[in-house]
Amino acid sequence: xxxxxxxxxxxxxxxxxxxAILFAAVGxxxxxxxxxxxxxxxxxxxxxxxxSDPVEATLTVTRHVDPDLAPPGTPVHVTLxxxxxxxxxxSDVRVVxxxxxxxxxxxxxxxxxxxxxxxxxxxxxxxxxxxxxxHDFAPPHVxxxxxxxxxxxxxxxxxxxxxxxxxxxxxxxxxxxxxGSQFVGQLTTSDPGEGLTFHSTREYRRGDDANRIDxxxxxxxxxxxxxxxxxxxAATVVLVVDARRVSRAVPGxxxxxxVELSAYAATHAVRDLxxxxxxxGVAVVGTDGDGPAGLHWxxxxxxxxxxxxxxxAFEMAADATAGAPDIDRQFAELLGLVPPGAQLAxxxxxxxxxxxxxxxxxxxxxxxxxxxxxxxxxxxxxxxQFEALxxxxxxxxxxxxxxxxxxxxxxxxLPLALEYTFAADKRLPGQRxxxxxxxx
Amino acid sequence: MALFGPRLDRPTALxxxxxxxxxxxxxxxxxxxxxxxxxxxxxxxxxxxFGGSLVPTLIxxxxxxxxxxxxxxxxxxxxxxxxxxxLNRERFASLFIGQIIFMPPGTALxxxxxxxxxLRPAYGVFFTGFALALVALGSTWxxxxxxxxxxxxxxxxxxxxxxxxxxxxxGALVYLAVLLVRGTVASSGQPTFSLAMFLAFVxxxxxxxxxxxxxxxxxxxxxxxxxxxxxxxxxxxxxxxxVVLLASLAGIGVTVALTLVGLLPILYRLVxxxxxxxxxxxxxPVVVAVFGVGLLTLFLGLIALALRRxxxxxxxxxxxxxxxxxxxxxxxxxxLPFTFSLLPIPLPIPVVLLVVLFGPIVLYLVGGTFVxxxxxxxxPARAGGPALAAGGLxxxxxxxxxxxxxxxxxxxxxxxxxxxxxxxxxxxxxTAELGHIPETRxxxxxxxxxxxxxxxxxxxxxxxLDLARTALAGDRAAVLAGALAVLGxxxxxxxxxxxxxxxxxx
Numbered sequence: 001x002x003x004x005x006x007x008x009x010x011x012x013x014x015x016x017x018x019x020a021i022l023f024a025a026v027g028x029x030x031x032x033x034x035x036x037x038x039x040x041x042x043x044x045x046x047x048x049x050x051x052s053d054p055v056e057a058t059l060t061v062t063r064h065v066d067p068d069l070a071p072p073g074t075p076v077h078v079t080l081x082x083x084x085x086x087x088x089x090x091s092d093v094r095v096v097x098x099x100x101x102x103x104x105x106x107x108x109x110x111x112x113x114x115x116x117x118x119x120x121x122x123x124x125x126x127x128x129x130x131x132x133x134x135h136d137f138a139p140p141h142v143x144x145x146x147x148x149x150x151x152x153x154x155x156x157x158x159x160x161x162x163x164x165x166x167x168x169x170x171x172x173x174x175x176x177x178x179x180g181s182q183f184v185g186q187l188t189t190s191d192p193g194e195g196l197t198f199h200s201t202r203e204y205r206r207g208d209d210a211n212r213i214d215x216x217x218x219x220x221x222x223x224x225x226x227x228x229x230x231x232x233x234a235a236t237v238v239l240v241v242d243a244r245r246v247s248r249a250v251p252g253x254x255x256x257x258x259v260e261l262s263a264y265a266a267t268h269a270v271r272d273l274x275x276x277x278x279x280x281g282v283a284v285v286g287t288d289g290d291g292p293a294g295l296h297w298x299x300x301x302x303x304x305x306x307x308x309x310x311x312x313a314f315e316m317a318a319d320a321t322a323g324a325p326d327i328d329r330q331f332a333e334l335l336g337l338v339p340p341g342a343q344l345a346x347x348x349x350x351x352x353x354x355x356x357x358x359x360x361x362x363x364x365x366x367x368x369x370x371x372x373x374x375x376x377x378x379x380x381x382x383x384x385q386f387e388a389l390x391x392x393x394x395x396x397x398x399x400x401x402x403x404x405x406x407x408x409x410x411x412x413x414l415p416l417a418l419e420y421t422f423a424a425d426k427r428l429p430g431q432r433x434x435x436x437x438x439x440x
Numbered sequence: 441m442a443l444f445g446p447r448l449d450r451p452t453a454l455x456x457x458x459x460x461x462x463x464x465x466x467x468x469x470x471x472x473x474x475x476x477x478x479x480x481x482x483x484x485x486x487x488x489x490f491g492g493s494l495v496p497t498l499i500x501x502x503x504x505x506x507x508x509x510x511x512x513x514x515x516x517x518x519x520x521x522x523x524x525x526x527l528n529r530e531r532f533a534s535l536f537i538g539q540i541i542f543m544p545p546g547t548a549l550x551x552x553x554x555x556x557x558x559l560r561p562a563y564g565v566f567f568t569g570f571a572l573a574l575v576a577l578g579s580t581w582x583x584x585x586x587x588x589x590x591x592x593x594x595x596x597x598x599x600x601x602x603x604x605x606x607x608x609x610x611g612a613l614v615y616l617a618v619l620l621v622r623g624t625v626a627s628s629g630q631p632t633f634s635l636a637m638f639l640a641f642v643x644x645x646x647x648x649x650x651x652x653x654x655x656x657x658x659x660x661x662x663x664x665x666x667x668x669x670x671x672x673x674x675x676x677x678x679x680x681x682x683v684v685l686l687a688s689l690a691g692i693g694v695t696v697a698l699t700l701v702g703l704l705p706i707l708y709r710l711v712x713x714x715x716x717x718x719x720x721x722x723x724x725p726v727v728v729a730v731f732g733v734g735l736l737t738l739f740l741g742l743i744a745l746a747l748r749r750x751x752x753x754x755x756x757x758x759x760x761x762x763x764x765x766x767x768x769x770x771x772x773x774x775x776l777p778f779t780f781s782l783l784p785i786p787l788p789i790p791v792v793l794l795v796v797l798f799g800p801i802v803l804y805l806v807g808g809t810f811v812x813x814x815x816x817x818x819x820p821a822r823a824g825g826p827a828l829a830a831g832g833l834x835x836x837x838x839x840x841x842x843x844x845x846x847x848x849x850x851x852x853x854x855x856x857x858x859x860x861x862x863x864x865x866x867x868x869x870x871t872a873e874l875g876h877i878p879e880t881r882x883x884x885x886x887x888x889x890x891x892x893x894x895x896x897x898x899x900x901x902x903x904x905l906d907l908a909r910t911a912l913a914g915d916r917a918a919v920l921a922g923a924l925a926v927l928g929x930x931x932x933x934x935x936x937x938x939x940x941x942x943x944x945x946x
Contacts, residue, residue, distance in 0.1 A: 040901075
C-alpha cells in the first residue's frame, strides 16, 4: 500500500494544567484537602491525553462507482469501504473521500467517523450528479487518532476499485433502445403499407408477400387476406439545441448545465433517428459558429459520419462559453435552412420566451415540432417558483401550438421522462400530431 | 438535534463552524445536569450548616430542593440562553421576546448570584460556576457562544435599559403633571382657569386622536364596495378633528384675552351658572372621558403600527432599534410592578432597588468581559462555549470544596469539568472535520465512555486517597503533602509532555 502519512500532536489539554494549579493554589490557601486531591483530576486527564501511543493502522480501502460511465445529470452511487486489517482496534477513524472538484454530492455524505474493530469495515455511501468529462477520484483522507487524541495520523491510502467517473453525452447508460424509436421521427401515415404496427386487412392480391397473409382469417373463412401495417416513412428531422448564455444555467453547484442535458438528449435522439433510417440535421443556437448568422449548422443527412459530426456539434455546444451576436437572426435563418416537410425538435430549458416564440413560428409555418425541455429551476425560493411558473407557461404555449412537449424533470432519467410523455400521449390520442407537415 | 420545541439555533449552526455534534453535547449537558442535581440534593445536604436566612430558603435539604434553587438557577440560565439566541435574530417578534426573556432573568441571575457571593461567598462561588457552565452549554446548543453573537445582544440590552429609564422618567413626568394640574385646579377653584384647562385637555386629546387615526387601517379594513363611504366619513372626521383642534386653541386664546381685558367677571355676573359649569368641566369623569377618546385612539393606532411592523418583511436595523423601546415599555409596565410586588419577601428595599437599577449594568459588564476575553484570545474562538462551561465547573469545584461538600463530590465535579471540555472539544473537532451530516454517534459515544471510565477510576482512586488522608495523617500535614505531590507531578508532567510531544512530531 502506497500512502502518505503525517502525524501531529494534540494541544487539547493545556487548560488542564491551569485548572490543576488553581485547585492546588486554592487548596493550599483554603487548607482544603479535597481540593488538593481534585488537582489530581486534570493531571490524570492530561496524562491520559499525552501518554497514548501513536497509532499504527493497517487499512484497506475499496471504492465502487456505479455507473462509472454515465450521461450528464445521472445520479452516480459511490461506495467507499474502509477495512481495519490490523490486529488492534482503532478508537477513532475519520474518513473523507476525495470527491472530484467538478462534482457535487447530491445525497449522503462522503465523510464518516467511527471506531473499527480488527477486521471490521465502515462504508461511506453517497450520490453525485454526473457532469460531462472524466472525473478522477483521488485517494481519500483517512485520519486515525490514538485513544487520548494526542497522536493523529493522516493517511492517503491507495484505493482498489473505481477511481474515475466518465461522463459522456453518448454514454450508454441509461439505455434508450426501447424508447428511441418513439422519440421523434416516428412518422405514421393514414395510408396502409409495410411496417410493424397492425393497420387493417384487405383482400389478397396476387404478388402479396406470403408473410403478410392473414392465416387466421384463412383458417376461419377459407379466404386469403393480406395484413396492412401502418406505413412508416423516412423523415427529415432537424435537432435544434439551445446553447445560449441564458440556457447555461445549473440547478446547483456541481450539476450539469441545461445545455449539457439538452446535448445529451439530442445525442440520443440522433442515434435513434439514424438507426431508424431517418435523415438528421443539427442546429446549435446561441454560439458563434461558422454557419449562417453564426449558427452551427449540419444539413440533414444519414449514416455514421453524420452521427459523428452531430456528436462533435453537441460537444461544442456543451463547452461553449461565447455567445451569439444575434439570436433572433439565428432563429430566422434556421427556418430558411430547414428543408420543406422536415420536423423540428427543440432542446431547450425554456428559461426565456425566445424558444417558445420560435416553436410557435415553426408551427405557424407548418413544421411539426417537438420540444424537450430539461428542468433546471429550483423551486425552493419564491423567485424559483416564479421562474418555474413562467417556464410551465412557455411549455404550455408550445403545447397549444400542437407541438409535442416533454418536460424532463430533474432527477428523472431521460427514458423515464420519455415514457411518461408517451403514456400521456396514448391517453390523449386526439392531441397527438401526425403526418409529415402535420397541421398546427 | 431538537430536544423539544422550536430550534433556537440558526441553520448555520449545522455548518462546519457551528456547535459540536449533538451526541457529544448531549453527554456534556447530561453530566452537568446530573452533577448539579446530585450536588444540591443528596443526603449530605442535610448536614450543611446554614447561618444566614437567605440560603436555607433556597436550598432545602431534601428532594424538594430541586424545585428550589437548582431549578430556579436552571430556569434563569435557560431563559437567558434562549433570550441570547433570539436577540441574534432579525424579526421584530423574536427580538421583542428575546428582550423580555433575556434582561429580567439575566438581572435576577446576576443579582441573586451577586447577593449570594456577598452573603455566603462559598455558595456564591459554587452556584456562579454552575450558572456559567449552564449558560455556556445552553448557548453552545444555540450556537451563540461567540463575540459576534454576544455583542448584538449586549447592544440590544443596553438600548432596552435606556428605554426603561426613559419610560420610567416619562411616566414619572406625566404622573407629576397630572398631580400638578389636579392640585392647581383644586386649589385655585377659578372658573376661568378651569375653562382654560378643559380647552387644553380637548386640544391634547384631539391631537392624540389625530395621530392615532393616521395609523389606524380603517380604509384598508373596509370592504371594497364601501371604500368611498369610508373615505368620505374619514374626511369628515379629520375635518371635525381639525375644527376641534383650532377651536380649542382659539378658545384658549379668547379665554386669555377676555381674562386680560376683564370681561369674564362681567360675564360670570350676567350668567351666574357659568362658573359652576366651568368647574364641572375639569371634574374627573369629564377629564377621563375627554382624554379617553384621544388615548384610546392613540393606543389602537400603536397596536396597528406594531402589527404592521411585525408583518412587514424583515428590516433588521429598524427592528433592532424599535424592539428595545417597545420591550422597555412592556418591562416598565409589567416587570417593575412585578418586581416590587416581591417586596413582601423579606428583602430590604435598597437591595431590590440596587438589583433592578444595577443588575442590567452588571449583566452588560459580564457579557462585555466575555467579548473582550474572546478578542484577547483568552477564550478559544471556536470552542468558547465548552471552554467556558469547563471553566465554570472548575469554579464550581472550588466552590464545592469551600462549602465543605464531601471529597468525592468535589472530585466528581472536577471530573465533570474535564469531561465537559473533553467531550465538547472532541465533538467540535468531529464537526470541523466531518460536518453534521455523517453518522458519528458510535465514535462520539465511545470517546465519551472512555472519558467517563477514566473519570470513574479517578474518582475511586482519589476517594481512596481521601480516605487514607483523613485516616492516616493530620489535616495540615495531609494538605502540605498533597500540595507538594501536586507540584511534583506538574513539574514531572511538563518534562514528559516535552518528551512525548517531541516524539510525536518526529
